[in-house]
Amino acid sequence: MVQQTVGADPYFPANGDPRYRVHRYELALDYRPGPNRLAGTARLNAIAGRSPLTEFHLNLADFRIGRVRVDGRAPHYTHRGGRLRIRPAKPIRSGAAFTVEVQWSGNPKPVRSPWGGLGWEELEDGALVASQPVGAPSWYPCNDRPADKASYQISITTPSTYSVVAGGRLLTRTTKASTTTWVYEQSAPTSSYLVGLSIGKYQTVLLGDPGLGGVPQAGHIPAHLLTQFSRDFARQPAMMELFEELFGPYPFGEYAVVVTEEELDVPVEAQGLSLFGANHVDGARGSERLVAHELAHQWFGNSVSIADWRHIWLNEGFAKYAEWLWSERSGGRTAQALAGIAHRKLSGLPQDLRLSDPGRKLMFDDRLYERGGLVLHAVRCALGDEAFFRMLRAWAALHRGGAVTTAAFTAHVARHAAGAEPLDELFSSWLHETALPALPSRSAAIPARPPYPPRNA
Numbered sequence: 001m002v003q004q005t006v007g008a009d010p011y012f013p014a015n016g017d018p019r020y021r022v023h024r025y026e027l028a029l030d031y032r033p034g035p036n037r038l039a040g041t042a043r044l045n046a047i048a049g050r051s052p053l054t055e056f057h058l059n060l061a062d063f064r065i066g067r068v069r070v071d072g073r074a075p076h077y078t079h080r081g082g083r084l085r086i087r088p089a090k091p092i093r094s095g096a097a098f099t100v101e102v103q104w105s106g107n108p109k110p111v112r113s114p115w116g117g118l119g120w121e122e123l124e125d126g127a128l129v130a131s132q133p134v135g136a137p138s139w140y141p142c143n144d145r146p147a148d149k150a151s152y153q154i155s156i157t158t159p160s161t162y163s164v165v166a167g168g169r170l171l172t173r174t175t176k177a178s179t180t181t182w183v184y185e186q187s188a189p190t191s192s193y194l195v196g197l198s199i200g201k202y203q204t205v206l207l208g209d210p211g212l213g214g215v216p217q218a219g220h221i222p223a224h225l226l227t228q229f230s231r232d233f234a235r236q237p238a239m240m241e242l243f244e245e246l247f248g249p250y251p252f253g254e255y256a257v258v259v260t261e262e263e264l265d266v267p268v269e270a271q272g273l274s275l276f277g278a279n280h281v282d283g284a285r286g287s288e289r290l291v292a293h294e295l296a297h298q299w300f301g302n303s304v305s306i307a308d309w310r311h312i313w314l315n316e317g318f319a320k321y322a323e324w325l326w327s328e329r330s331g332g333r334t335a336q337a338l339a340g341i342a343h344r345k346l347s348g349l350p351q352d353l354r355l356s357d358p359g360r361k362l363m364f365d366d367r368l369y370e371r372g373g374l375v376l377h378a379v380r381c382a383l384g385d386e387a388f389f390r391m392l393r394a395w396a397a398l399h400r401g402g403a404v405t406t407a408a409f410t411a412h413v414a415r416h417a418a419g420a421e422p423l424d425e426l427f428s429s430w431l432h433e434t435a436l437p438a439l440p441s442r443s444a445a446i447p448a449r450p451p452y453p454p455r456n457a
Contacts, residue, residue, distance in 0.1 A: 008145075009145055009146075009308040009309055010308060010309075010310060011133075011308070011309040011310065011359075011360040011363065012133065012134050012144075012145075012309065012360075014059075014081075014082070014083065015059055015134050015137075015144040015145060016059070016143050016144050016145025016148060017056050017057050017058075017143055017145075018049070018145070019048070019049045019051065019053060019056055020046050020047060020048050020049055020053060020056055020092075020143070021046060021047055021049070021143070021148050021150075022044050022045065022046045022142070022143050022148055022150045023045055023046065023047060023150050023151065024044070024045040024150050024151045024152070024153075025042060025043070025044055025140075025142070025150055025151075025152045025153070025154075026042070026043040026044075026152075026153045027040060027041075027042050027140055027152070027153070027154045027155065028040065028041045028042075028155045029140075029154070029155065029156045029157070030156075030157045030158075031127065031156060031157070031158050031199060032158075032159070033122075033125065033126055033127065033158070033159065033162065033199065035107070036107050036108065036122045036127075037105070037106075037107060038063075038105065038106065038107070038108045038120075038139065039103075039104070039105040040103070040104055040105070040139075040140060041101065041102070041103050042100075042101065042102045042103075042104075042140055042141050043099060043100070043101050044058075044099065044100040044101075044102075044141075044143075045097065045099055046097070046098055046099070046100060046143075047095065047096070047097050047098075048092045048093065048094055048095060048096050048097075048098065049094065049095075050094050050095070051094055052091045052092060052093050052094050053088065053091060053092040053098075054087065054088075054091045055085060055086060055087040055088075056085075056086055057083045057084060057085045057086065058083075058084040058086070058100070058102070058137075058141040058142060058143060059082055059083060059084070059134075059136070059137035059141070059142055059143070059144040060079065060082065060083075060084045060102070060104065060137050060140070060141040060142075061082055061108070061109075061111055061119075061137050061138045061139075062082070062106070063104040063105060063106035063108075064104065064105050064106050065077075065079050065084070065102070065103070065104055066103030066104060066105065067101070067102075067103050068084070068086060068100070068101065068102050068103075069099075069100070069101040070086060070088040070089070070092075070098060070099070070100055070101075071088070071092075071098050071099055072099075073088070073089045073090070074089065075087055075088045075089055076089075082111065082137055084102070084141055086100070100141075102141045104141065108120035108122070108127075108138055108139045109122070109138065110135060110138055111134065111135055111137060111138045113133075113134060113135070114360070114361070115364060117135075118130065118131060118132070118133075118134060118135030118138065119131050119135025119136060119137070119138025119139060120135070120138040120139040123200065123260060123261065123262055124261065124262065125200065125201065125261065126162060126198070126199045126200035126201065126260075126261075127197075127198070127199045127200075128197065128198045128199070128200075128258075128260055128268075128275055129195070129196060129197040129198070129270070130264075130268040130275065131192070131193040131194075131195070131270075132193050132194075132268070132269070133146075133193055133309055133312075133363075134193065135193065136192040136193050136195060139197075140195075142192040143192065144192045144193070145191075145192070145308070146191040146192075146193065146305050146306050146307070146308065146309065146403065147191075147305065147306070147307045147308065147403035148191070148192070149189035149190055149191050149305060149401065149402075149403065150189060150190060151185075151186060151187050151188070151189065151190065152168065152184075152185070152186040152190055152195060153171075153183065153184070153185050153186075154166050154168075154183070154184045154186075154195070154197070155181060155182070155183045155184075156181070156182050156183075156184075156197070156199075157179050157180070157181040157182075158179065158180060158182075158199055159178060159179055159180075160175055160178055160179055160180040161201065162180075162199050162200060162201060163199070163200060163201065163202045163204070163220065164180075164182040164184075164197070164198075164199050165196075165197070165198045165199075165202070165220050165256055165258050165273065166182070166184040166186075166195075166196060166197050166198075166273065167184070167186050167190070167194070167195065167196045167252075167256070167270050167271040167272035167273040168184040168185050168186030168187070168252075168253075168254075168271075168272055169184065169185050169186075169187075169253055169254060170182065170183070170184055171183045171184065171185050186252075186271060186272065187253075188251065188252050188253075188271065188272075188303070188401060189401040189402075190271045190302075191271075191302075191305050194269070194270050194271040194301075194302055194305075195270065195271065196268070196269075196270020196271065196272075196273040196274075196275065197270075198220070198258045198260065198273075198275055200220075200222075200258075200260060200261065201222065202220035202221055202222065202258065203220070203221055203222070203223045203226060204218055204219070204220050205218065205219045205221065205226065205229075205230070206218055206219075207219055207233060207236055207237055207257075208236075208237030208240070209237075214237065214240065214241070215240055215244075215250045215254065215255055216253070216254040216255070217236065217237060217240065217254070217255045217256070217257075218254070218255075218256045218257075219233060219256070219257050219258075219259070220256065220257070220258045220259070221258075221259045221281075222259065222260075222261050222278070225259055225278060225281050227283065228281045228282060228283035229259060229281050231283050231284070231285065232280075232281050232282065232283060232284075232285050232286075232287065232288065232291070233257065233291060235285075235288065235291075235330065236257070236291055236295065238330070239291065239292050239295050239326055240255070240295065242325070242326060242329055242330075243295060243296060243299065243322065246325060246389055246392065246393070247296075247299045247300075247322075247392055247393060247396050248299070248392075248393040248396045248397050250298065250299075251298060251299060251302070251303035251396070251400055251401075252271065252272045252298060252302075252303070253272070254272060255272055255273070255274075255295070255298065256272065256273045256274075257273070257274050257275075257276060257291075257294075258273065258274070258275045258276065259275075259276045259277070259278060259280070259281055260275065260276070260277055260278060261278055262277060262278060263277040263278055263279040264276065264277030264279065264280070265277075266290075267280060267287075267290050267293075267294050268294075269294050269297040269298075269301065269302065270302075271298075271302045272298070272302075274294035274295070274297075276290070276294075288326075289323040289326070289327070292322055292323050292326040293319045293320065293322065293323050294319075295322075296318065296319040296322030296323075297315065297319050299318075299396050300314065300315060300318035300319060300322075300396070301314075301315035301316075301318070301319065303396065303399075303400050303401060304395065304396055304399040304400065304402065304403075304404055305402070305403045305404070306403060306404060306405070307403045307404060307405045309360070309363060310356070310357045310358075310406075311356075311404070311405050311406050312358070312363050312364075312368065313355045313356070313358070313368055313371070313372040313375070313406070313431075314372075314404060314406065314409060316368060316369045316372050317355075317368070317369065317371070317372015317373050317375055317376060318372070318376065319369075320369045320370065320372055320373035321335070321372075321373040321376035321377065323338075323373075324338040324339065324373060324377070335377055335380075336377075336441065336442055338373075339373070339374055339377045339439065339440065340439060342370040342371075342373060342374055343374060343436070343439040345370060346367060346370055346371060346374075346436050347436055349367060351434050351435050351436050352434055353365060353367050353368060353371065353434060354431075354432060354433070354434050355368065355371055355372060355375065355430065355431045355432075356406045356431040356432050371430070371436075374430070374439075374440070375430045375431065377440055377442075378426055378430055378437075378440040379391075379413055379423070379426070380440075380442065381440040381441060381442045382417070382423060382426060382440075383413075383416060383417055387416050387417070387418075388416075390416060391412065391413060391416035394412070394416070395409070395412055398412070406431060410423070410427045410431070413427075
């Protein structure tokens with residue numbers, strides 16, 4: 001793992017504190033869906049940075065604070081504007097390990113953002129978390145910056161009529177009277193916005209055959225959508241196998257998908273977990289490209305995370321190109337054909353987006369996704385398939401569990417470009433300039449072969 005050193009996020013300077021890092025969160029939550037009432041206790045194990053900590057902050061929305069402790073002692077603290085500012089009773093020396101405990105309670109709700117509400121969302125019957133990019137403080141205290149990655153243990157108590165799905169391995173499920181406590185462990189380093197959670201009434205099915213050594217995959221679906229789900233997600237195990245071939249081993253212990261009763265504008269990726277709306281299940285594989293997109297994020301965005309939000313194309317461009325690779329490999333349109341469609345679309349739109357630093361206003365613009373996919377296709381055309389996929393596998397392996405920048409990626413590609421033309425001009429035009437370069441081209445597609453069934457299978 002290679003970890004980039006970063007400061008405050010230029011797009012969200014109020015989120016996260018670069019003066020320390022958290023290496024583990026232990027969250028104990030009690031949630032009552034009827035009154036939408038959440039009570040929690042968090043224990044954070046953290047390490048101070050290069051300077052002594054006379055104060056630091058966590059991000060946490062407008063809850064009632066029960067108590068705060070730093071290394072077991074009561075600090076001075078204030079809680080305003082989504083920031084819990086903490087001044088320890090004794091300064092924490094540079095490089096020292098310390099613990100923070102916070103108790104909070106209240107009615108969770110999404111935090112406001114330019115893209116609407118983010119984070120905890122109360123549903124008609126349950127709840128889900130969709131935090132990208134800054135919604136994690138809507139439900140727990142955290143150092144909310146994508147580069148500050150930690151392991152998590154999450155214990156959630158709910159009425160027993162509900163299921164709880166979180167990213168990671170289910171350790172225990174204990175029922176007492178009318179409530180059940182679910183305990184999940186996510187041991188892989190996880191960004192705060194990628195801590196996924198869904199509470200609802202689901203039926204659980206297995207996808208694929210983990211007994212054959214594959215990645216354990218499960219679906220959690222409302223019972224009335226099971227038939228449609230079984231067709232729409234039937235090829236996900238084949239996607240997993242293809243992406244392991246092209247990107248390297250799946251980076252986590254398991255993968256789960258949840259379909260909620262309600263509609264979602266877009267699916268939501270979390271670490272080891274993706275959430276889809278009922279509108280993404282039609283029984284006709286109408287959202288299959290999104291199934292591939294969210295799965296690819298487990299490698300690119302979740303395992304290999306970004307150092308700050310300027311580099312979001314490294315998440316979304318890679319996931320977009322994975323859609324094209326799945327189409328090409330499974331008997332659909334080739335990546336070249338899909339690149340052509342994307343290029344024609346972009347050519348008719350304003351060309352004012354700089355991929356390497358799109359600005360907060362444009363960081364989720366559709367053009368970033370399409371142009372990001374075209375960058376990967378241009379690199380593939382320049383390197384050739386053998387070197388290109390070797391480069392992708394090395395990128396995922398080298399930075400597994402870490403955080404990266406655009407500069408790190410271009411340097412990585414350069415190391416795999418032996419015998420190819422220098423790529424400085426390619427990266428300058430595609431990443432750092434706004435005008436749309438010419439469509440890259442290649443002569444052949446990856447040949448399709450079993451076990452990737454054609455689209456009419």
